[in-house]
Amino acid sequence: MTSPDTSRAGETAPCGPPGCCGSSNLCIADLSVHYRDLTAVRGVTLDIPEGEITALVGPSGCGKTSFLHSLNRLTDLIPGCRVTGSIHLCDGTEITHPKADVLELRRRVGIVFQRPNPFPQSIRRNFEIPLKEHGWSQRDIPDRIEQVLREVGLWNEVSDRLHQNATSLSGGQQQRLCIARALALDPEVVLFDEPCSALDPIASGVVEDLIHSLKGKLTVVIVTHHLAQARRIADHAAVFWMKDGAGALVEHGPADRVFSAPADPDAALYLSGARG
Amino acid sequence: MTTFSPSPVRRSPSKWPDRALALVGAIATLLSFGLFVWLVWDLVRLGLPRLSWTFLTAGVEDAGRSGGIGPLLVSTLWVLLCCLTLAIPLGTGCALWLSEFVRRGSLLARLVTGGVDLLASVPSIVFGLFGMVFFSQTLGLGFSILSGGLTLACMILPILVRTTLSALEALPADLRPAAAALGLSKTTATARILLPAAFPGIVVGITLGIGRALSETAALLFTSGYSTRTPESLSDSGRALSVHIYDLALNVANGAPMASSSALVLLAVIFVVNAAAVTLAESWLRRRLSFS
Numbered sequence: 001m002t003s004p005d006t007s008r009a010g011e012t013a014p015c016g017p018p019g020c021c022g023s024s025n026l027c028i029a030d031l032s033v034h035y036r037d038l039t040a041v042r043g044v045t046l047d048i049p050e051g052e053i054t055a056l057v058g059p060s061g062c063g064k065t066s067f068l069h070s071l072n073r074l075t076d077l078i079p080g081c082r083v084t085g086s087i088h089l090c091d092g093t094e095i096t097h098p099k100a101d102v103l104e105l106r107r108r109v110g111i112v113f114q115r116p117n118p119f120p121q122s123i124r125r126n127f128e129i130p131l132k133e134h135g136w137s138q139r140d141i142p143d144r145i146e147q148v149l150r151e152v153g154l155w156n157e158v159s160d161r162l163h164q165n166a167t168s169l170s171g172g173q174q175q176r177l178c179i180a181r182a183l184a185l186d187p188e189v190v191l192f193d194e195p196c197s198a199l200d201p202i203a204s205g206v207v208e209d210l211i212h213s214l215k216g217k218l219t220v221v222i223v224t225h226h227l228a229q230a231r232r233i234a235d236h237a238a239v240f241w242m243k244d245g246a247g248a249l250v251e252h253g254p255a256d257r258v259f260s261a262p263a264d265p266d267a268a269l270y271l272s273g274a275r276g
Numbered sequence: 277m278t279t280f281s282p283s284p285v286r287r288s289p290s291k292w293p294d295r296a297l298a299l300v301g302a303i304a305t306l307l308s309f310g311l312f313v314w315l316v317w318d319l320v321r322l323g324l325p326r327l328s329w330t331f332l333t334a335g336v337e338d339a340g341r342s343g344g345i346g347p348l349l350v351s352t353l354w355v356l357l358c359c360l361t362l363a364i365p366l367g368t369g370c371a372l373w374l375s376e377f378v379r380r381g382s383l384l385a386r387l388v389t390g391g392v393d394l395l396a397s398v399p400s401i402v403f404g405l406f407g408m409v410f411f412s413q414t415l416g417l418g419f420s421i422l423s424g425g426l427t428l429a430c431m432i433l434p435i436l437v438r439t440t441l442s443a444l445e446a447l448p449a450d451l452r453p454a455a456a457a458l459g460l461s462k463t464t465a466t467a468r469i470l471l472p473a474a475f476p477g478i479v480v481g482i483t484l485g486i487g488r489a490l491s492e493t494a495a496l497l498f499t500s501g502y503s504t505r506t507p508e509s510l511s512d513s514g515r516a517l518s519v520h521i522y523d524l525a526l527n528v529a530n531g532a533p534m535a536s537s538s539a540l541v542l543l544a545v546i547f548v549v550n551a552a553a554v555t556l557a558e559s560w561l562r563r564r565l566s567f568s
Binding site for chain 1: 379448450451452453454455456457458459460461464468469472473
């Protein structure tokens with residue numbers, strides 16, 4: 001773990017903090033999330049490998065979403081929420097540092113939520129607002145919108161109606177729009193919080209393929225309740241479980257190994273479908 | 277294994293309660309709407325014969341028994357403009373602060389909203405006295421359009437704060453995290469996402485405020501004054517239409533017919549100003565959300 005004295009927000013180093021190897025994009029050390037007196041997550045230490053897909057699985061209420069939201073400081077929005085421990089990006093930027101540039105951090109570590117949440121404005125405005133905020137010039141914005149909409153396979157469906165309200169799209173299209181909106185800001189990491197759970201099976205399949213296609217381009221962390229989905233797309237898996245009244249990481253490693261031969265007995269029962 | 281005994285023959289639920297409720301609702305609607313139609317019909321019947329272009333443009337003569345209401349229309353619109361110029365930014369700002377910058381349910385938020393609600397229940401005559409003491413005397417604005425407008429602004433402020441606050445609080449809960457997740461500053465999220473989304477609700481508040489301001493008499497009696505001349509500046513005294521109607525109905529013998537005509541014009545002004553506000557807001561919204 002690195003103390004704030006040795007690693008400052010925005011500081012660039014050839015590699016992350018001690019213990020964080022160069023192939024990891026996010027290095028999480030002894031991370032705990034507290035809501036006033038309640039501890040939701042306790043003592044998670046985990047390296048998220050760069051350019052790969054890491055799935056966080058486990059039963060409901062074991063802190064996966066709290067953990068995910070702490071990775072781009074969305075926990076700051078919750079009154080009474082306190083995060084201890086450290087999270088570093090691979091260039092040494094400490095996400096948990098009190099003086100970290102949170103707005104820039106959230107550009108670098110994007111998130112897509114369970115329910116699609118486009119702004120109730122035109123499809124184009126959904127991109128223009130964040131792109132302008134992060135310094136894109138008006139001249140470059142149309143090309144950027146087309147590029148990311150093509151990337152998520154939505155361009156052919158919406159290219160002639162960018163002026164229409166984004167909430168008029170179907171649920172699956174809205175979720176792909178939200179993914180495109182996050183990708184437009186050129187993030188290094190994208191967090192997905194059960195991105196398919198509010199979608200029908202067909203839309204869910206499209207979004208899953210899309211997430212799979214991001215592999216190698218950026219780092220993906222996905223919380224999912226679909227174990228089959230996690231098996232299909234994840235390179236690495238982390239199993240969360242309730243231990244002593246708080247969520248804890250009980251098993252992590254390459255997805256093949258975690259799903260086929262988990263070492264932790266609780267994880268083994270959960271992954272076999274016998275518990276949870 | 278559990279065995280179920282055959283259930284007794286049951287009557288289907290009676291349809292009478294639903295029918296009775298629908299009937300009571302229909303009667304209540306008929307009464308409410310009927311009252312409105314009656315009121316408008318009465319005004320049209322009594323007031324329409326005297327309505328003419330001259331009536332709308334000419335000055336007041338013989339204490340209102342003859343002539344027109346031209347200068348009063350000008351005064352009314354100036355008072356309204358002063359009132360809205362102050363009340364809209366103040367009301368929106370206050371609601372924004374309560375909704376976005378103060379934790380909901382905190383002592384501070386409860387104190388301010390409680391104060392605003394209290395302000396809403398203050399009788400307008402009290403606002404009138406306050407306006408006379410503070411704006412007219414203490415600030416030295418005298419009986420003027422400005423004094424009246426500022427007093428009215430204080431009076432409609434709680435309506436604007438409450439409706440804007442309700443509109444902001446009724447927005448989908450995931451808009452704020454969505455904005456924060458994209459690294460948007462609070463200012464951008466508020467100005468570019470929350471306010472446009474809450475805009476229809478804010479317009480409702482403004483139209484309610486306009487209605488209240490245009491129909492107000494008590495708050496203007498002591499502040500904007502009685503003068504029936506056309507105001508040449510904001511520091512001139514000017515009689516609002518509502519004050520004129522009150523004066524004709526109570527203080528002028530045989531003034532009732534002219535009061536009806538003036539009331540009909542006031543109703544039309546409220547209708548036109550509201551329609552204009554809603555149309556402007558809708559067209560702005562359509563441009564903003566769809567074609568930008």
